[in-house]
Amino acid sequence: MKEIVVISGKGGTGKTSLTASFAVLGGKDVIVADCDVDAADMHLLMEPDFQDSEDFYSGELAYIKQKACIQCGKCADVCRYDAIPVIDGKYIVDPLSCEGCGYCARVCPTDAIINKDLNVGKWFTSNIKTGSIMVHAKLGIGADNSGKLVAKVKSEAKDIAEDEFKKYIIVDGSPGVGCPVVSSLSGANFVVLVTEPSVSGLHDLKRVFELVHKFNIKAGCIINKSDINKDVTEDIIEFLKKENIVHIANLPYDEDFTKAMTNGQTIVEYSNAHLRELITDSWNKILEIIN
């Protein structure tokens, strides 16, 4: 079983559209894991049935029982996150600032502070239109620990893939270079970097590749909208050569990407033979590399 992670550093490059296309091309062989839990969009193209859902708890949140509180202020003194302001003479935990370290509860002389388990979201297992299974999630609003939810989605996808003898897991990765993308990358066999030829696209590609490099994972790159700026496309290709990243394909700027999405379709299901061919070739190339 091989795990392919698709990432882009930043939004708008077509990462999810391509991941969904690969999921369709791979069909029953591919378990899909949507690890972009902050903005999970894969389900809009995969027709999931949300068969199973489970709450996800991670971390804690301090809560002050006002009856037991003697207003000594020790909790607020030790809190490094300014999460315990005094409101109308009462010490109250600001849930958006509390990191759940539990320090306040340990110093409270009257045991007025308890730590509550924090529900940070839900994760789902769904049958999808490819005849396979997708694991996906919805992060609670403003929730912390999205990295842990990503890890959960991935480990569930892995379990299912092993149980059902699937060949591949394809992961729609998170943006940025912080904890969610670190979780997305761990254990991957191959990383597909989706970029676009803009100064910001190249900048983000370089930063996210630095992270991929630290993990020592083999990588390939798809340059989407490559005809928008031929100079930057050349710069990207040069960067790929220098870093030994496989240049998988150039895709043209094409509004059919958006039209397909508006129909709830991936671009390989939409009537654009040219794009379908390019993306099918890309998928075959990826399979060739990892096998």
Add this chain to the structure above:
Amino acid sequence: MSTNLASYLAEQQEVVLTDLDVEEPNSGLFIHQDIENDGVALSHPVIIEDKFKMIPEWIEDKCTLCGICQEVCNFHAVIQLGQIIMVFPELCHGCYACSELCPESTLPMVPKKMGELKHFKTGRLNFVESRLIIGEEQAVPLISQTQKYIDEHFDDNTIKIFDSPPGTSCPVIEATKDADFIILITEPTPFGFHDLKLAIETMKELKKDFGVVVNRHGIGNNDVIDYCEKENIPLLAKIPNDRRIAELYSKGQLIYKEVPEVKDELDKIIAHISELKEGGLV
């Protein structure tokens, strides 16, 4: 959008644009171009500051291996392995519990560099960005230190625009929780609409005043606009879908200088926000 808005506003008044997307900061790519076009040599920042987070460092000789540090750490960042206390800096949230509850004071907190803040200035436009070191996993401490820098260096007469990280989780909350007004930018597509609804839910949770800007207006469908009208959400502007804009963006150029329709749309945003007294925008 934030770079165009900030540069355009700075033609008239003092503005500071802050890139809080510390994982992938790239507003600077657009601002630098502007600085070069104006012929002002300002590739040198006015100020560069290293930003640190505090983590515990184990001093072996006084340690009695009592295990309190490991017990109080909710993040499993301090682990006792045989005769050794190991600290995992990337898991540490800097709460000081292990350090201050250690009976022998063998875990003093020491600074560890997590990123770098740079402050540039040209004319009326200040630009501040912070950049997380690759491998550091937590963006929130760097975001909050960057906001502190802005509070200390700029008064209420300066318009403060913040470029927020994407998503709805902790970095976004940190970036938006003190703002006076939030501008949500979306595309009129199913993905854009879906993510916009999550962002709106987040802003409602934070009890924030906000408005929506539709980018690439003309592609996709009408769901975003219909939704905003139905929910009484101010639709601040519609940036047309135009390949020229994508090309200018790809070169890191400011759009409003080349495409007059974009300037008109920015004027609409400014008209809306100028009714707000305070200066903080995200």
